[in-house]
Amino acid sequence: MIGTHLALVILAGPLGAALLLGVCPPLRRRGRVAAAVSLLGIAGALVAAMRLVSALWVFGVRAAHGGLMPVREVALTLPWLPQAGPAPLASLGVFVDPLAATMAALVTLVALLVQLYSLGYLADQPPAALGRYYLYQSLFAFSMLGLVFAPNLLQLYVFWELVGLCSYLLIGFDYDRPAAARAAVKAFWVTKLGDVGLLVGIVLLWGTTGTFDFLTLVRAGVPALPPGFLALCAGLLYLGAVGKSAQLPLYVWLPDAMEGPTPVSALIHAATMVTAGVYLVTRAYPLFAAVPDVLVVIAWVGAVTAFLAATQALVQTDIKRVLAYSTVSQLGYMMTAAGSGAPAAGFLHLLTHGFFKALLFLAAGAVIHAAHTNDLRAMGRLARAMPTPTIAFVIGGLALAGIPPFAGFVSKEAVLAGVWHAGLRGPFLLLAVTVLLTAFYTFRAIFLAFGGDRLATGSFHDPPPVMAGPLWVLATLSVVGAALGMDWRGLSFAAFVTGDPQSALPHGGAWLSALSVALAGLGIAGAWVVYQRGAVSRARLRAAFGPLASAAEAGYGLDGAYAALYRGVVLGGAWVVGWLDRYLVDGVVNYTSAWTLRAGVILRALQTGRAQDYLYGVTAGFLLLVVLWWAWA
Amino acid sequence: MLTAYLLLAGLVFAVGLFGVLTRRNAVGILLGIELMLNAVNINLVAFARYGAGVAGWILALFVIAVTVAEIAVGLAVVIVIFRVRRTIEADHLTLLRG
Numbered sequence: 195m196i197g198t199h200l201a202l203v204i205l206a207g208p209l210g211a212a213l214l215l216g217v218c219p220p221l222r223r224r225g226r227v228a229a230a231v232s233l234l235g236i237a238g239a240l241v242a243a244m245r246l247v248s249a250l251w252v253f254g255v256r257a258a259h260g261g262l263m264p265v266r267e268v269a270l271t272l273p274w275l276p277q278a279g280p281a282p283l284a285s286l287g288v289f290v291d292p293l294a295a296t297m298a299a300l301v302t303l304v305a306l307l308v309q310l311y312s313l314g315y316l317a318d319q320p321p322a323a324l325g326r327y328y329l330y331q332s333l334f335a336f337s338m339l340g341l342v343f344a345p346n347l348l349q350l351y352v353f354w355e356l357v358g359l360c361s362y363l364l365i366g367f368d369y370d371r372p373a374a375a376r377a378a379v380k381a382f383w384v385t386k387l388g389d390v391g392l393l394v395g396i397v398l399l400w401g402t403t404g405t406f407d408f409l410t411l412v413r414a415g416v417p418a419l420p421p422g423f424l425a426l427c428a429g430l431l432y433l434g435a436v437g438k439s440a441q442l443p444l445y446v447w448l449p450d451a452m453e454g455p456t457p458v459s460a461l462i463h464a465a466t467m468v469t470a471g472v473y474l475v476t477r478a479y480p481l482f483a484a485v486p487d488v489l490v491v492i493a494w495v496g497a498v499t500a501f502l503a504a505t506q507a508l509v510q511t512d513i514k515r516v517l518a519y520s521t522v523s524q525l526g527y528m529m530t531a532a533g534s535g536a537p538a539a540g541f542l543h544l545l546t547h548g549f550f551k552a553l554l555f556l557a558a559g560a561v562i563h564a565a566h567t568n569d570l571r572a573m574g575r576l577a578r579a580m581p582t583p584t585i586a587f588v589i590g591g592l593a594l595a596g597i598p599p600f601a602g603f604v605s606k607e608a609v610l611a612g613v614w615h616a617g618l619r620g621p622f623l624l625l626a627v628t629v630l631l632t633a634f635y636t637f638r639a640i641f642l643a644f645g646g647d648r649l650a651t652g653s654f655h656d657p658p659p660v661m662a663g664p665l666w667v668l669a670t671l672s673v674v675g676a677a678l679g680m681d682w683r684g685l686s687f688a689a690f691v692t693g694d695p696q697s698a699l700p701h702g703g704a705w706l707s708a709l710s711v712a713l714a715g716l717g718i719a720g721a722w723v724v725y726q727r728g729a730v731s732r733a734r735l736r737a738a739f740g741p742l743a744s745a746a747e748a749g750y751g752l753d754g755a756y757a758a759l760y761r762g763v764v765l766g767g768a769w770v771v772g773w774l775d776r777y778l779v780d781g782v783v784n785y786t787s788a789w790t791l792r793a794g795v796i797l798r799a800l801q802t803g804r805a806q807d808y809l810y811g812v813t814a815g816f817l818l819l820v821v822l823w824w825a826w827a
Numbered sequence: 828m829l830t831a832y833l834l835l836a837g838l839v840f841a842v843g844l845f846g847v848l849t850r851r852n853a854v855g856i857l858l859g860i861e862l863m864l865n866a867v868n869i870n871l872v873a874f875a876r877y878g879a880g881v882a883g884w885i886l887a888l889f890v891i892a893v894t895v896a897e898i899a900v901g902l903a904v905v906i907v908i909f910r911v912r913r914t915i916e917a918d919h920l921t922l923l924r925g
Contacts, residue, residue: 798925804918805917
């Protein structure tokens with residue numbers, strides 16, 4: 195099947211590059227050559243992914259027009275772990291359907307743009323470090339694509355962990371900096387907490403149904419399992435998504451992950467890795483659809499995450515952290531959409547968010563690269579000196595805020611409509627308020643960095659073409675991406691992705707579009723009033739929200755809670771085990787040896803050195819023998 | 828009658844043993860050993876008189892000869908000890924103390 199062959203080509207590109215760079219240190223140490231190898235791999239994958247998407251779209255259009263029903267899901271698997279019986283215990287392979295193909299296209303596109311951009315951003319790195327960076331980039335691309343094309347839960351889990359490893363390697367790329375090393379470890383630990391849930395869920399499902407395969411689970415396994423048990427498994431799978439996709443309460447790693455290089459933040463912590471959780475929920479959606487209570491929980495957690503993260507983005511002074519909390523907030527949107535029974539809307543938002551968030555990060559990276567600082571308070575009035583990043587950031591900001599005709603508007607409206615139609619008023623309210631907050635903090639960052647009245651010190655210039663090119667591509671996509679919301683040749687995005695010709699993106703009435711645009715406009719206007727015109731002083735605004743602002747700045751105590759949990763549970767448990775080891779295990783041994791010595795000291799008293807005492811002993815022994823002989827015989 | 832002689836020998840042996848175990852003076856210990864050996868002699872002669880015959884007397888002579896040799900050596904050792912350690916009190920001779 196052409197689908198699976200293309201999928202294998204998509205996987206082979208980055209894998210080949212990663213293997214080549216991994217086993218051939220002389221090649222890797224020559225930075226630019228390594229970059230070329232990696233770029234070649236990902237470019238090939240992108241071409242194949244585009245071909246795959248277009249082929250599947252043609253199939254989809256034909257199906258929509260009542261033509262012959264094509265095989266829209268194909269799988270190619272190789273047996274991996276054998277077991278007694280006809281089927282292997284686990285198999286590896288690819289599963290191709292429009293959802294996977296679209297995701298793969300997003301991953302390869304953003305990865306290519308980011309790798310190109312990194313040539314400029316990391317130009318002053320030593321060649322060996324650059325080669326190591328591109329090795330990690332290729333490895334990440336391969337891992338993410340392996341996750342996307344996974345036909346079964348076990349392969350998904352393997353690549354899930356690989357993606358986490360690559361995140362660790364890339365966050366801690368500059369491992370000489372303790373902050374980066376700590377952030378990498380924190381990301382790994384927090385996501386690992388979620389991954390435990392995922393693994394337990396996978397094993398539980400396998401234990402009762404005997405299979406890891408998605409199709410089998412969905413068609414045969416899900417109807418057969420009791421709903422309570424199914425809810426448990428779905429909840430555990432969702433736990434993995436909570437960790438990876440930065441939902442409450444496991445989102446604390448994402449802001450710290452900004453210690454990594456900005457292109458890494460754009461790729462991994464905006465467009466691809468963090469969306470793996472949303473992808474899992476979308477991929478396993480029939481499983482979740484069978485347990486509506488879990489979906490409601492997902493929607494609520496997503497909405498609360500979106501709101502809380504937006505409030506935290508309001509008070510950040512580091513431009514990357516603003517974008518990080520924004521990512522957490524938008525991931526909340528995607529999850530809420532999935533939880534509201536509109537996974538296609540969530541997936542559309544995943545796509546558009548991938549475009550404009552990567553754009554925002556890369557534009558911020560251009561600014562950071564020139565200003566040598568992340569701090570918004572050290573920037574100002576950069577619009578004139580750096581027009582390209584300014585335009586890019588503004589376009590990304592408008593898309594993020596949800597202003598038509600940018601892509602973010604279409605997807606955000608679809609999400610809001612889906613939540614409204616599901617009757618979840620609480621999450622809808624939270625998401626609506628978050629629209630206002632999103633526009634406000636985005637344009638706060640824009641006005642602080644690019645507008646304002648204070649000119650930043652230092653010399654600034656437009657980024658070089660290798661960095662500007664990706665910016666223009668993503669900016670175009672942030673505008674053109676709005677077209678995804680329309681029907682093309684009778685095939686809507688939702689029908690393409692879910693395979694159900696009846697499904698469509700949720701649409702609210704005109705009132706919903708008006709509401710979201712109005713809220714966004716209000717947020718932008720508010721930011722303009724405070725940060726550009728200075729009509730309302732920032733200090734008074736801050737004072738008006740006093741305790742809330744302090745709480746937001748302190749991260750609502752989550753980091754402190756985790757630290758306390760670590761100290762209490764982990765260190766406490768370690769202290770108990772240490773005590774047992776020292777006083778019980780070692781204690782027995784030490785006790786025995788001490789008493790042996792003591793016995794020796796006591797027995798020593800018998801050795802007086804006086805011959806007469808020894809003679810006493812002889813006499814006594816002899817008498818004893820005589821008595822015994824006399825008593826016996 | 829034999830019993831009386833054996834009892835006497837036993838008593839003498841006990842006295843000799845007591846002396847060996849309690850005397851502080853090394854020569855006193857040797858005297859105790861001497862007493863024990865003489866008690867053995869009494870035993871042997873008594874057995875010879877009451878049935879064992881010549882064997883008893885011959886063994887007694889052996890014992891006397893061995894006793895003499897042993898006392899000679901013992902006293903020589905005591906003299907050497909005195910020369911080296913300036914004391915012959917058993918309580919002070921504790922070089923082998925653990």
